[in-house]
Amino acid sequence: MSAENAIASRVATIAQTTRWRRPGRMATMIAAVLVAFFVIAVTKLLIEGPGIWGIDRPVEWGFAIANYVWWIGMGMAGTFISAALLLLRQEWRASINRFAEAMTVFAVSVSGFFPILHLGRPWFFYWVAPYPNKMALWPQWRSALTWDFFAISAYLIVSILYWYLGMLPDLATLRDAARTRRSQIFYGLLALGWRGAHSQWQAHTTTARLLAGIAVPLVFSVHTMVALDFSQGIVAGWHSSLFGPFFVGGALFSGFAMTLVLAIVLRRAFELERLITDGDLDRLAKLLLAVCLFVTYCYAVDVFMPFYGGDRHEIDTTLARFAGPYAWIYWLTLICNVAIPQLLWSPRIRRNRIALFFIGLGVVIGMWLERFMLIVTSLYRSYLPAAEGRYWPTLWDWLLLLGSVGVFVAIFLLFVRLLPVLSVFELRKRQEHGA
């Protein structure tokens, strides 16, 4: 059996084996339960309104927005890894790009729930879009939220296209390997008649590069747009020109961490050590460390600027982050996102799967905490001492967060089950080069 056939059949087996082993079934069960949480939480929300959450005055945004930024942040990495590394001709990306792209698409999709569900009247979310209507009403163009709508939609479309385009040759491989009629039709339709002709490969490569060229700037613009949702406000703690790069850095950070976590899990679950090598994990860990340093720099600047600027409210907000009622979240964020990832300086840690897994998970959690911290610690204190408040989540906040994780995991499991989880044609190429 040639090397290329070995890879193809390995990946195809993942997608087409009839039975999963116990861990897979367990994961599916848990995901199903979490999806049920999600459905219940959303139903309750639609019936009663956002008052079921802990949001209040002055903290009018809470879990929903933190979740949104968190998910969309994780959705940045896949495209970035895939597209930027493609443009930079880093071939090691082949082992991770496919599932990282999938993760992107799913995370952005999950994130898309939140800005809609968070609305007081979610059924009117489309009013943010400029669509022709009798009242001749348009969105309000000065609002970051309007542009956010475009940013998410554009990013989602490009990510899906890029992911799908990259999958075409592999879908054809699966089609060819398919044994049942049903799967032949399923993959046949998805493969869009890919035959591997030279002209097709040529078009494929060009389109992939073009899309990559579009996707990479989008990674930056989308998350800068998300950052503007905050920094456009005059809220002390938000009103900062740092937020654009800060959020992009944070997004990549959580995305890389999530990629790392998923890579380790997939590798273990499907015995892909030969395809996702220790060296790949090492490179990913280095990338993570680099972004960590950038994010650390942002944290430092975010503290420095209020004092440098001398605005009383900004200083108070910063001091309250250090020692206020939510200080523990601030410090936990720093531990997860700054302190622990410093372990990655050690080559031994970078090759220790378990350590990497937990460091990655820590960053994923730390980045959620960071979003929560940025939202709540900026809002709970106001310019007027009398308007101070508190925010604590309710059961329904937690259910929706867990539920969204469940939705993500469920979609991802479906992906693993049905689609080529690694990029077969690129791995082939890589092995040809490496061989």
Place this chain on the structure above:
Amino acid sequence: MSPLKPSPPLDSSALEARRDFLKLFALSLGAGNLFGCVRAPDDPIVPSVADDTIEDLPTLYATALTRNGYANGVLVKTRYGHSVKVEGNPQHPASLGGTDVFAQAAIFGLWDAQRSKTVRRRGKPSNWMEFFDDLHARLRASRNGAGVRFLSEPSTSPTLQRLRREVAKKFPAAEWHTYSSLVRDNVYKGTQLAFGKPLEPRYDFSRASLVVALDADFLTALPGSVRYARDFAARREPAGSNTPTRLYSIECAPSPTSILADHRLALRPHELQAFANALLAELDGHTTIDTPYQRWARAIARDLQAHRGAGIAICGDHQPPAIHYVTHAINARLGNLGAAVSFAEPTHDGIDQLGSLRDLCNAIRGDFVESLIVLGGNPVYTAPADLDFAALLDRVPWSAHLAEYDDETSLHCGWHAPLAHELETWGDARAFDGTATIMQPTIAPLHDGRSIIELLAEISELPRGGHDLVQDTWRETMAAPFETSWHHALRDGIISETVSSVVSPALIAQNIEMPSASDEDKLDILFRPDASISDGAHASNAWLQELPKPFTLLTWSNAAMLSPATAKRLGIVDEDIVQIDVAGTRIDAPAITQSGLAENCVVLPLGYGRTRAGDVGSGRGFNAGVLRTSDEFWNSRASIRKTGKVRPLARTQRHSMAGSDAPIRVDDFPRSDATSNEPARANLFAPRDRSGDYAWGMAINLNACMGCNVCTIACQSENNIPTVGADQIRRGRAMHWMRVDHYVEESAQARLHSQPVPCMHCEQAPCEVVCPVGATVHDSQGLNVQVYNRCIGTRFCANNCPYKVRRFNFLQFTNESTRDFANPDVTIRNRGVMEKCTYCVQRIETARIETDKQGRTLRDGDVLTACQAACPTSAIAFGNLNDPDSAVSKAKRDPRNYALLAELNTNPRTTYLAKLRIVNRELDE
């Protein structure tokens, strides 16, 4: 009668046909809620402003609402036959256009679905016919009324007093008792001491350049307070060579009056007596008494002497007669009597209410009482605990309770009969100065209720309705022709020339003893009516329950209030449950700290811990009344200890301490430095275009704001603002568009500040730029408007509002029950949309349409916002900034004008006038 509109004053035959048509029309529409259940009163009522053209224009009816028996003149706005809003009656001497919170909340009280709707016998539904049959049988069985007792709350109503005489004629042996838990016995005992007879003090704050208040909340708690507040605030504004009134408040517990005090000293009750004595001694030239507050007494005495004949010393209702005596003596010494302080004969007989209640209790104990008719009030809940009134009531063989609610007292009475609301029936009442008002119904009784005078007429077997009863009272005394005078009295809301004449009593010298020193290991307990629900009579009123109490900003409950230092010494923090032990009787109460309270004092607000006050009022807070005895009615001694348990309290403001960052500007008067307006700030954006006819703006004078909350509740009534309940308040979701922030400056005198915060209507509004759908925008008149049906609820606007004045409907807060008294001019908001103060845009538009028809532009005063209209102190100026002569334009030119958070460059249209401190340098720290 027409369901739509009260009949016009005089001849109405021309409209009969049209009205019948409208009636049929209404029925055919089947608009049950709108027309079906509501009717105008049967007897002719007279609108304040004659309006016989358009059916759906609001009609204002002048009437009065009583508080502790005294009339406050109001105008009730009626739309489609529904009474929807209370305004002050500018012609009424106790109002001058302002109101108190209770008057504003009367609309909720009127429409409260939990009011009693049926006559009940032993709890079982019955009817008036059976009740009257039983009542008459009972009365006839008595010998001339022997063994028959009446218990009522004090009333100034001439008709009621006349009917009492009728009843007395028919049943000469029947006896009458008067009691309400807000007894003012000490006032009358004080005048008894000073002048030999009970007299009603009356103050003219427009003539006072100096006020010394001894635990007297004369701005909100006395009869006539609304008027007093207006006069006092006006006199406090520097105008020309006029020096503003200086106010010293020597008090046990802070009240709205403390907010306007230039110097305040918190003393324990016995210290207050010592201080009063010291002050009098200083005036008399003796300085023998050595007290720690000697410096204060001396400085204030010197100041009083410098303002001879233009000062007021005033003592609170809760203080013992001796202090009342001292204040009368001070006023007499300084020649203030007959100037700013005068006296008249009391207009009611509630002179010795505790004595009266004791007599009743003794009579019941001696089995002298065969039948007891309780007219209003809730004595089972409010009577002092030592009398054990509930048990005594059970001993009375036959008892009946006429009350608005089927309450604790009704439970212990054989009969309960629904009392009609004051806005439903005919009556009359006198104001603090004796001015009488005919109280006309604004709506026919909603629930088969009757008034006290109707019941008395039934008892004395006068076959007359309420309208005729009141007319009978006044037919003789009103100027002829009676019909015209009557018409004018109804229209104006006052009966001319009914002010009670002033008497000029001479002071009797008395020797006031020094109080005994305090038992140091015990705390002083102060029983006080709750700031929102008073003695519990308003416990069912959700508007009042949700009204944040001044200083503590507590809603839906009471709490034992301690000063921060005392609480610290006892190791108590907010929300701790403490056990309070008064002579063996113990209650558990959540504690709350309140700055400005005297050390080692605990204030226990009354009115809570009700058991039969419906869903809204029952089971909230604790009943402080169980500790209250007839001997220690206002003050007591207690020990207090922590129980280790906590109870979360629903407060709308978390922090009141504010140091340098308090958004309150206080200027000393006379000014120590000539600072002018805030400097103009550079702005990248072009200023908003003001070229239209109108540029609306508001200026709130902090020198007149006493944090009484009337603006908040007036706004709630005007703008259909829902109540959300304690749980939602705890979550920080209060909906009041106009909130009143409270701040405490940490200093020896604990300066207290209040600041009403409506929408600032920023010219560069941070909320507008962040809304993705343009649901909040500016209009051509400079209003920052909220478009409810465009709002999708992103809440970014609320996050971005630095003043936090935006209110979000997190859940479906409005419900059907409030629709009957909703203002039809204001949209009811559903869940998921943002709302906020609109500067009462509906009032602006209504006025603009009117003036458009008249072909002129709006003038100053054509539009009053709800908060502005209701404010007793006229602290709020609202109007057109494009009119240089408008009150608001003038206010904005005042050097005291400042913008809240001006550094944010939002250019708010709402600004504030700095508070003034009329400092006495001798007492300055």
